[in-house]
Amino acid sequence: MSDISKIKHLYARAGFGLQVSHIKMAERQTLEEAIELIFKSSEVKQPLSLFKQNINYKQISKTDSLSKKMFLKQQRQKEKELNLAWINQMSSTNAILREKMTLFWHNHFACRTQNPWHAQQLNNIHRQYALGNFRTLLLQVSQSPAMLQFLNNQQNKKGHPNENFARELMELFTIGRGNYTEQDVKESARAFTGWGFNNNGNFIERGFLHDDGSKKFMGHAGSFKGIDIINMLLEKKETARFISAKLYRYLVNDTPDAVHVNEMADVLYNNNYEVAALLRYVFSADWFYAPANTGNLIKSPIDLLVGLNRQFDINYDNPDIMMQFQRALGQVLFYPPNVAGWPGGRNWIDSSSLMFRLKIPATILNNGIIDFRGKADPEDEAFLAVMPNQPNKVKEQALSRPHWDKLTGAIYKGLSNMDIAQTIIAPKLSSGLMSIIKQSADMKTMIIELVSTPEYQLC
Structure with missing residues (x-):
């Protein structure tokens, strides 16, 4: 594979695709220079900043019914604005690797919150530490109001431990199933008692709610706190392997190669969980560019939409249509289906989404009109139900x-x-693609036909 072919593959996986307008620049680079440029460009950390302060839900709950309805309407509008702001940032930024990894962590630490400020705060944590230290990222996420509320640790207190956060911390965020026991879950839940947040959205350790008694966790005994549990999980090589396998599926292939995943785990573990070191290793590995690992991943709906936006510099007459696209294709930012996130891979394609996937790119590029009748998100339905006379x-x-x-x-x-x-x-x-290239009357016709093919759904 030539350097330019490798660079195209690199941009497909480390970003959202190489733009046609950047081919000339890419042709003058070596692969090593392209990798370095992607990392250099992604040093920029541009947080989303739509909302400047927390929303006091306790105060809202005391208001009358009509005010609550108006608040709910405003809340949904803010959630939509946050969604579109992130889409726009991914579509325009030069920090493509940072945003691509922010999208990865957004799914790894899947979370739903009704507070747009908390959602923005968590998204910015993902972005700030996207290429940094996983230990720091994990701790910041664990102490964020969005996650504390979502997994009920706000209600986790001495004498009545709530196991939700402790369980998902091990099953989904770090070590993975089969590497811990139910007793580990129970004991670690006690360690996280008292973790919560105040009305300003700041993390607090409520000592009066913390169980400071002795706990037994993964063969260790002591008066452990939450940070001790996190540190012990990261000491286990299984955590590095779990994260590496998930990144392999995201960046390389739906079917993990055990040898390559173990190599990645060694790099991550030996570099004290520095994410950038792992990504540099992957992007420099010969196997990353092997034929079996190129053009084989199904684009997520967000990858598909952002890739189109970046390639063709699209302006939407009604930006709200991006929300319709996400619902129709099965991936609405900030609304994962559950705590496990979107399963990805072949799960992106089903009988209802495939038609839209093949139709949407050509429709967008033809200044077209499309009829959307996809099922609304359950929370959208709940919102519509309380609003009178909604057409x-x-x-x-x-x-x-x-x-x-x-x-x-x-x-x-x-x-x-x-x-x-x-x-x-x-x-x-x-x-078939060669026939399109040869027979198209002009470049625009060729491009529109190419983006309408099943092959365009792959990266």
Whole structure:
């Protein structure tokens, strides 16, 4: 595989695809230079900053019924604004690796909260430490109001331990199933008693609610606190292996290779859980660019939408259509299906989503109109139920204005339709794709036909 082919693959996995307008720059780079540029560009940490202060829900709960309804309406609007702000940031940033890894941690630490400020705060934690130290990230997430509330640790107190957070910490966030016992869950839950947050959204350790008695956890005994449990979990090599296997599925292949995952785990563990060190190792490994690991992953709905936005510099006449896209395709940011997150892989494709997946790219690029009648999110349905006389607003909508002139102006002279196609399509070009390239009347027609193929769904 040539360097330019490897760079295209690198951008597909470390970001949201190489833009056609950047091919000339990429052709002048070595793979090592491209990797370094991605890391350098992603040193920038640009937090989302829509909301400046916490929302006092206790005060809202004392208001009258009409005020509650208006508050619920405003809350849903803020959640939508946060969603679209992140979509826009992923679609425009140069810090592509940071945002790609923020998306990974968003799913790894899957969380739903009705407080938009808490959701923004947790998202910014994911972003700040996306390429940093996993230990620090894990602790910050564990102490965030969103996660403390979501997994009921706000209610975890001495004498009445709540096991939700302790269980998910081990099963989903660190060591994985089969590496702990039910007794470990019970004892670690006691260690996290008293962890909570105040009305300002700040983490607090409520000593009067903490169980300071002796606990037995994974062969150790002592008056452990929450931080002790986290440290002991990270001391286990199984945690490094669990994180590495999940990253392998995200960046390399749905079917983990045990040898490569163990190599990754060694790098992560021996570098004290520094994420950037692990990613540099993966992006520099020969097996990362092997034919079996290229053009083989199904794009997540967010990867698909953001990739289109970045490639074609799309402006949406009604940005709300991005929410409809996410619902129809099965991935709404900030609304994972459960604490395990979106399963990903082949689960992205089903009978209802495949039609939209094949239709959406061409419709967007044709300034088209699409009829959305996907099922609303359960919390959206609950919201609509309390609002009087809500009409059915899921109707045909004009979509977008792609900047074709900007794209064609950025394509340098001498770049062939084949070069463009090989940038847009990740898998090896089939005879059917070759026919599209050869028979298309112009570049725009070719691109629209290419993005309408099943191969475009892969990265």
